Structure formats: C-alpha cells, structure tokens
Amino acid sequence: MNQKQSPLVVRLLKSFGMFWWDFLVGDTPELFAAVLVIIGAVAVARIVFQENALAIVLLPLLAILALTVSIRRAQRAARK
Amino acid sequence: MFAATSVSSGVIVLVGAVFLACAVEMVEALTIVLAVGHTRGWRSALEGTVVALVALAALVAVFGPALVHVPLSVLRLVVGGILLIFGMQWLRKAILRSSGLKAKHDEDAIYQETVAELEAVSNRPDRDRIAFVMAFKGVFLEGLEVVITVLTLGTSAHRLGLAVVTAGVAIVLVGIVGAIVAKQLSSVPENAMKMGVGILLVSYGTFWVGEGLKVTWPGNDGALALFVGLYAVISWLLITLIRPSRSIIESEVSA
Numbered sequence: 001m002n003q004k005q006s007p008l009v010v011r012l013l014k015s016f017g018m019f020w021w022d023f024l025v026g027d028t029p030e031l032f033a034a035v036l037v038i039i040g041a042v043a044v045a046r047i048v049f050q051e052n053a054l055a056i057v058l059l060p061l062l063a064i065l066a067l068t069v070s071i072r073r074a075q076r077a078a079r080k
Numbered sequence: 081m082f083a084a085t086s087v088s089s090g091v092i093v094l095v096g097a098v099f100l101a102c103a104v105e106m107v108e109a110l111t112i113v114l115a116v117g118h119t120r121g122w123r124s125a126l127e128g129t130v131v132a133l134v135a136l137a138a139l140v141a142v143f144g145p146a147l148v149h150v151p152l153s154v155l156r157l158v159v160g161g162i163l164l165i166f167g168m169q170w171l172r173k174a175i176l177r178s179s180g181l182k183a184k185h186d187e188d189a190i191y192q193e194t195v196a197e198l199e200a201v202s203n204r205p206d207r208d209r210i211a212f213v214m215a216f217k218g219v220f221l222e223g224l225e226v227v228i229t230v231l232t233l234g235t236s237a238h239r240l241g242l243a244v245v246t247a248g249v250a251i252v253l254v255g256i257v258g259a260i261v262a263k264q265l266s267s268v269p270e271n272a273m274k275m276g277v278g279i280l281l282v283s284y285g286t287f288w289v290g291e292g293l294k295v296t297w298p299g300n301d302g303a304l305a306l307f308v309g310l311y312a313v314i315s316w317l318l319i320t321l322i323r324p325s326r327s328i329i330e331s332e333v334s335a
Contacts, residue, residue, distance in 0.1 A: 019224070024165050031168045035161050039289060046293045055295045060286050060307065064314050067168050067282075071175055075322050078181045 030073060034066030090301035091242070093308060094233055097280035098243045101229045102250035104273050105222040108190075110258040112218030115194035120211035128215030136223040140231065140244075147235045157292025159232040160285050166228075167281025174275035175315055179323040226251075229281075236288050279315060283307035 006014070025032045041062060046055040117125035147155065176182035194214070226247060234243030286307050290297060297303035 023225075023228075024162070026169065028169055028172065031165055031172070035164045035168075038164070039157070039161055039293070042289065042293050042295065046295055052296055055290065055293065056297065059290050059295070060310060063164060063168070063282060063286055064311075067172060067314070068318065070168070070172050071318055071322060074172065074176055075181060078176075 028070055030070050031066060034062070034069070038062045038066070089305040090237065091239070093280055093283060093304045094237050094239060094243065095246050097277060097284060098230060098233055098246040099250045100273050100277040100280065102226050102247040103254050104270060104277060105226045106251050106254035107258070107270060109219045109222035110254065111190050112194055112222075113215050114258070115191045116211045116215045116218075119195045120208050124208035124211035125215040128212040128217075129219045131212075132216045132219035132223060135220060136227055139224075139227055144231060144235075144240065147231060153292050153294070155292075156236050156288040159236045160288030160290070160292055162228075162232060162285075163281045164285030164289060167278050167283075167285050169278075170274055171278030171282055171311070171315060174271055174278050175318050175322070177271045178275065178319045181322065181324075233284060236284075275315060279308055279311045282311050 038059065042055050042059050045051045045058055113125055113129055173182065230243045230247045234240035283304055287297065287304050299306070
C-alpha cells in the first residue's frame with residue numbers, strides 16, 4: 001500500500017526540527033541538559049539571590065564540570 | 081587605555097572564533113566538492129555548490145535582520161546557551177581525538193569514501209543529478225553551521241559586519257589554498273583548529289550566558305581573554321589525564 005506523503009510544510013518543519021535536534025542534542029544529550037542546569041543555577045544565583053560573585057564563579061565551574069563528566073562518559077564507553 | 085584593551089580582546093576572540101570555525105567547515109565542504117568534481121565532473125559539482133551558497137545567503141538575508149530586533153539580553157542568553165552546547169561538543173571531540181580515544185578526522189578517508197560512493201553509480205549524464213545533490217548537501221550542511229556561528233556571534237557582539245567579513249576571508253583563503261593543494265586537505269591541522277574553535281565558543285558561550293543573566297564580569301569584555309586561558313588550561317589537563325599511559329599501552333600490546 002502506498003503511504004500518503006506528508007505535505008511540504010510538515011516535511012520542512014520536520015527537517016528543521018531534526019536539524020536543531022542533531023545540532024544541539026545529537027550524541028551528547030548530557031551537554032544539552034548540563035547547559036539548561038547551568039542557566040537555571042546561574043539565574044537563581046544572580047536574579048533570585050542577587051549574588052554576582054557566586055554567578056561569576058558558578059558559570060565557568062559548572063561548564064568545566066559538564067565537560068569533564070561528558071569526557072569521562074566517553075572514556076568509559078571507549079573502554080567497553 | 082583599559083577600555084581599548086578590553087574592546088580589542090573581545091574583537092580578537094570574535095574574529096578568531098569566526099575565522100577558525102569557518103575555515104574548519106570550509107575544509108570539510110571543500111573535501112566533498114573536490115571529490116565530486118574529480119569523480120563526476122565539475123559542472124554539476126559547481127552548480128550544486130552555487131545553489132547551496134545562494135540558499136545560505138537567502139537564510140542570512142532572512143534571519144540576520146530579524147535577529148537584530150530580538151531584545152539583547154534574551155538574544156545573548158539564547159546565543160550563549162547555543163554556543164556553550166556547540167563549543168563543548170567541539171571541545172569534547174577535539175580532546176577525545178588528541179588523547180587518542182577517538183580517531184582523528186581524516187579528510188583523505190572522507191575523500192576516498194565520497195569517490196567510491198560516486199564511482200559505484202556508473203552512468204554519468206550531461207547534467208549529473210547525483211553530483212549536484214552531493215555537492216549541494218556538503219556545502220549547505222557545512223555552510224549552515226557557518227551561518228549559525230556568524231549570525232549568533234556577530235549579532236550578540238553587535239559586530240555582524242565584522243563577523244561576515246571574517247567568515248568571507250576564511251572561506252576565500254581556504255578555497256584558494258584548497259584549490260592549490262587539491263587532494264591534500266588532510267595536511268590541514270583540523271583537530272588543533274577544532275580545539276581552538278571549541279575553546280573560543282565555550283568562552284563566548286560563558287560570557288554571553290552571564291551577560292544575558294545580568295552578571296557583571298570583572299574587566300567587562302576582558303573577561304573573555306581570561307575564559308580563553310582558563311578553558312585552554314582545562315583542555316590540556318583533560319587531555320593529559322585521559323590519555324592512556326605508556327605502561328597501559330605497553331601491557332595491552334604485550335597481552
């Protein structure tokens with residue numbers, strides 16, 4: 001049975017969504033999740049608690065932590 | 081004097097990030113176009129390239145002016161988030177490759193794979209649809225990453241013109257060098273360039289996320305230079321830490 005092809009707009013939207021999914025999430029969903037956590041944590045420190053110094057330290061520190069965790073994850077996968 | 085120093089460090093990081101990112105993507109696109117051109121003929125390969133470039137220019141024309149109207153703090157937060165993700169992905173890949181845990185990107189292998197794929201299709205009509213599609217896809221997909229990098233970095237820094245000119249220079253330079261060395265694109269130190277881009281994008285991402293959340297950085301734009309140094313040291317440490325030691329390699333070889 002021939003499957004009915006989706007309308008062009010639907011296909012374009014699907015391709016657009018797939019591109020951004022691959023671009024931002026891809027094979028490192030932990031980095032995507034980490035950046036959401038970083039933004040949330042820094043927003044709480046800066047906007048809720050008005051702590052500029054804490055935000056200055058927290059932002060790069062969490063980015064380094066996320067990168068290290070992701071690399072350790074890849075390292076464990078490579079050893080298997 | 082301090083203001084001049086901090087402005088110039090922001091500009092240097094912007095130019096460096098855009099130039100390196102565009103050069104790396106251009107090497108990847110050029111490898112595919114050269115493989116298509118050498119195997120299936122230049123006419124369709126060049127047509128695919130030109131159509132892809134026109135499509136990319138249309139995207140810049142549509143989304144470039146639209147981005148200017150987004151409130152700056154929102155734009156910087158979103159762009160910063162995207163750059164942090166994108167930069168960490170690049171940096172992670174470059175660190176894994178430098179430490180030997182991941183195979184290095186081999187332009188020669190990509191060239192050979194593309195050639196083998198194209199040679200498997202024997203008929204070669206005057207207007208070659210397969211060559212056109214492969215060249216278009218290669219240039220469009222790699223170019224899309226260039227467009228995103230240029231638009232996000234350029235608009236957030238209020239220096240879209242400078243970002244576009246830098247990208248143009250990188251693309252033309254790599255194009256000229258690529259045309260001269262033809263099949264020897266593997267000699268380009270791509271992993272080192274990717275490492276540099278990763279460090280610069282993560283630095284910019286950190287900076288813009290902070291700016292978007294009203295963080296006041298010490299030294300304003302000068303903080304960018306500090307981030308570049310910090311992430312460079314962290315990258316070196318990570319490579320050193322995860323690189324398999326000589327004793328492990330020797331024990332695995334003797335086993």
